[in-house]
Amino acid sequence: MKDRSIPRPPLRKRSCVSAVSMLLLGGLVVTEGLLIPQVQAQTADRQIQFSINPAPLDQALGQFGRQAAIALSTNASLTAGKTSQGLKGQYSVAEGLAHILAGSGYSAVQQANGAYLLVPQVAGALELGATSINASALGSTTENTGSYATGAMQTATKLSMSQRETPQAVTVITRQRMDDQDMRNLDDVVQATPGLRMAAARPANSEYFSRGFPITNLMFDGLPTTYNADWVAAADMAPYDRVEIVRGATGLMQGAGNPSAAINMVRKRPTHDFQGSISAGTGSWDNYRSELDLSGPLNDSGSLRGRFVGAYQDKDGFQDYAGRERGVFYVISEFDLNDSTTLTVGASDQNDNNNINWGGLPVNPDGSHVNFSRSKTFGYTWSHQDIDNKTVFAELDHRFANDWRGHVSASKNWSDFKLTGAVLEHYATYQQRVFNQKRNYDQSTYDAYVSGPFNLFDRQHELVVGASKRQLKTSGKGGNMFIPVADIINFDPHSVPKPYVPDSYNLSENIDQEGLYVTTRWSISDPLKVILG
Template identity: 50%
Template sequence: MMPARHGPVPFSTALKLHRAFRLKTTSSALGLALAMPFAAQVQAQEIEFDIRAQALPGALQAFGRQAGVEVLYSQDTVQGKNSKAVKGKMQPGQALTQLLGGTGIAYSLQGNVITLTAPASGGALELGVTNINGLANNPTTEGSGSYTSGPMSTATKLSLSQRETPQSTTVITRQRMDDQAMVTLEDAIRATPGVTLQKFTAARPLIYSRGFQVDNLMYDGLPTIYDGDFLPSPDLAMFDRIEVVRGANGLTQGSGNPSAAINLVRKRPTRDPQVSITGSAGSWDNYRTELDAGSALTESGNVRGRMVASYNDKQSFRDVESTEASLLYGITEFDLSDSTMLTVGGSYQNDNNNTSWGGLPVSPIDGSDLGFSRSTYLGNKWEYYDKESKSVFTEINHELDHGWNLRLAAMKTWTTLDNLGSFVRFRANNWEQRTLKQHSTFEQSTYDAFASGPFQMLGREHELVVGGSWRKSVKDTAGGYANIPTDPFNFDPGATPKPSSFSVMPFATSTDIDQKGLYVTTRLNIADPLKVILGARVDWYQFDQDLANGAPAILANNNYKVQRNITRYAGVIYDLDDNHSVYASYTDIFQPQVELASDRSTLKPITGENYEVGIKGEYFDKTLNASAALYQIDQVGRATEVSPCVSGDAICYAASGKVRTQGIDLEFNGAITPNWQVGGGYTYAETRFNSGPQEGGTFDPDLPRHVFKLNTNYRLPGDLEKWRVGGAVYSQNGIFNKDGAAYMEQSGYTLVDLMTSYQVNKNLLTQFSLNNVFDKTYYEGLASYRIGGRSVYGAPRNFTVSAKYTF
């Protein structure tokens, strides 16, 4: 039997395949190709096939894995088609003919590569190679029509399937983004199991996982600091998929919280011309346009490019509030040789938000809801919260000898925030608008280099990754405050003039963070069913900050270093059978902090440790993934305010002891039948103080403990096959916050969304989405204290209609 290929697709192979298949074929020749047997070296072998009837892309992937061949085809060739079931021992040609039965698709073979084409009505047909499938290692989700994906490297730098990764993982594919009409990262977070979103204004999102805030985002595997106050929420038009690994991820990220690694994987260029235009309209004058175009830029295809642009102009269910957002993304790939590829690209995103700095206040007496409607806007017409982000990136991938690969990558981003906004608070027995004027610049640079490949030891082949990274960020912020008397119960957004000065505690900060790290990961093939993953990372971290806000020097050490911090990774995976694996893993991460104790010593870095055991399954030729996990996270050393200080200052800090999260993670993603895709899960997370004066208390009570998320999409059978229907459910338990005797709470709630789409023809797809069908009133962010706390409503019932035309 010819063995299936594993590991990354060699770039030189892809290049040679493209050159080999730049040919023209008449319809008669295609018919002959279907009748001809496979080349002798393939046809002579009989292989045991077991492929269920399903959507054709998934069946072709299963065929390629089982036959050990590569399958190339265009999007239009397989779109909307289903396969026949194939089961039994037979020659690959017989199996493929049976699998394609009734589709009208022809195939041709050259070497070990199969090309599929649809019979032409006459004349010549040029074969377009837009997909390389049939391999378990193809990670691209665009065009797959699936809620599952190929391998990912977010957790360890090793290219592993989700089943092979000993942590809880989720991949939001391009198909799922489109089905749920996701526009920004916030939309994707709402659909991702084990991750929750909070908002403190329309332009200030916070992301949490397993009880802790997500403070890093990764782009194509390069980590960057994420702060929703300063950075625009990434527009999803430029991404192929979102990979999420929950828990501590210090091995690939360096410093951060033990929450989750979120890796945004960009779309790549295509060799064949590909253009799509999408337009949508929705509630509250929500208009959006997207343009996506890719093609080879040279006749040989050794230079390829892609451009994505979007523009979104929308009002809001809140009075006055509006947003204008635009994106421009470009990427080019250069084949420098058969073994070397250079990638360069950049993006620009500009979000102009006419919105306030905060949401709605609660009762200053007991923290109860004051009854404001969802449309209430307690800001002024002159307020804004504008964010601009520019980035450039480059990458070199080089094939070395003996199956080894080298990757060098770099990214630099420049972000600017301009904010003039307010929130209403109760102070000194009076209501006032706390108004902030702020200008910030945030510059980040990330560099990463690693080599990966196989090695032999004790008669078995193992895998190794060795690399290093450097992250540097500089953030400068300046501004001031003004307090304006107001009456929130008789408020007019156009009545208050813009303040002429901001003299109350003006501030300016400059923060410089420099982090360098070296890492190594290995996957040891102990036995056929048993794999062990070991990893380690050493980091050098330096923090420098200049403050000019009148804060006592006792609060922070403005020049802080962490030398040779060691991060560890260990995982064991045991295959129970062809479909199930059990695993156990330990991961950790560190988070430096600058706060000083009362004796003026710097608090040690916070450490976060993730312990996890679970089981994972792959079903229906790996088109459906399912997992169940139990986990525990211990975070030790978080700074908390204490008073009085030994030194006599009003505030100083001490380590808070241990915070522990314990939980359950259940998830499923993929195809149940050829026409039925599902994705969702249930997560439980209980985070409490595990030691110290608050032992047993809830650590962050406004984060839900129980969350259920489900998305499903079904293509109707027979004459109705052009129609798809689907929907989504989000449900969580009640949450609360306490401020002294005051108690702010929100009851549990469930949201339901519905969608339907119609494939007018092979070029035009239309879709209708209805969100919050039952018009549930709920908060996306709950006030955390009664005097100045503010809550933010989620969106009422709303709709979007869209049309996508693909050339």
């Protein structure tokens, strides 16, 4: 019969006693001051001041463990008869152990619990020197990275921040994604961007929306331009490296903007090494497209670099006599004036020629279908909508000491719009309303800023100070007239020669904007940043 009057030790005490017994029986030497693994991990890379004289290896290891405040385990038979040269100076734990054990034939390996265990070195193993591992992180340029993300963007605040650090809803459509998903113009990019919506403003023009508001400003390399969906064609994507989209108000970048979104198209830049590509494709409805892209140094030193991008697309539609033609060219050069200053100049032209139907197919008076073919058109062969967008731009970038930067940029854009079309209408009888419209845009944008880090309260912060100016001059004129249509069943697009449509209205508009801006990002603590502007 068991004596239940003698209490059994609690389970936790028994475990501790057993663990100590195992250490002693195994001939293990354990340093004083055992630390929990979390603390040991924190001290692994910390520089520690050691003062250990030459001594038998087991004694030297004991002193090392106490001074480094780590757990170090070894078998007494391993250190018997071995000595250590000692250790003087500041070392990390790993460096110190390597010096203490030099020539002993043993090394210390850190275990999962943070403690160190002495093990024999593998015979014939080579001891390698310091190894440097260099990795190229993502920058702002996305071309040739194969990535669907960018390392930094400036569209929201002009501060160079990652998408994660940007305190707004942002999306970046990279060059790789545009190529993979065959995004050929801004319409394709908008439709692939979460939170953005596209609608047809005219048969060959698109209107963009975000958060219920129209997007009325487009940006090119951070410089804003006025976008009118009635008169400006969707930009071709061949000259661009990426498109950065910020949903919500961006008054700092666009001045008197709106709460919809900012779409910033960032141009391709010349490369330091030569590269070139040519592509061609075809699709349904006689859709043909070709592109040429050449880039590289223009002198032996590489201080002068250039790039040319050209694209041509011609396609028909499922409707008779409907078609669209587009030609694009883009040239840019970079001049390294010295080691710290770079001058950039460039120009682009996009010419769109469209023959499109401005109205749908009519129905019978009772609303029933007339059973027209889907290829039927009620436009004329002389109907057209031509848009020519020309741009010249220049930038001067200077890199000061202490990572400060000065940047001055200017851009001028001309957009010419010409339209002659007809739309079928029915009142008492069928008739064609023929209209003639012309519109000219002349836009100039200027921007200058300095940016860089500064130290305050023992922390590093960032600052951007700049000024901008925008000028928009637009003029337009047009008119309309009516042509009766006797037979819609046998309508012939060749039946009427191009009529003369007198101008019945003229309009003009001038808009000037000037602004000063300041943006700063304060590093309150490592995980907390505050942006003010």
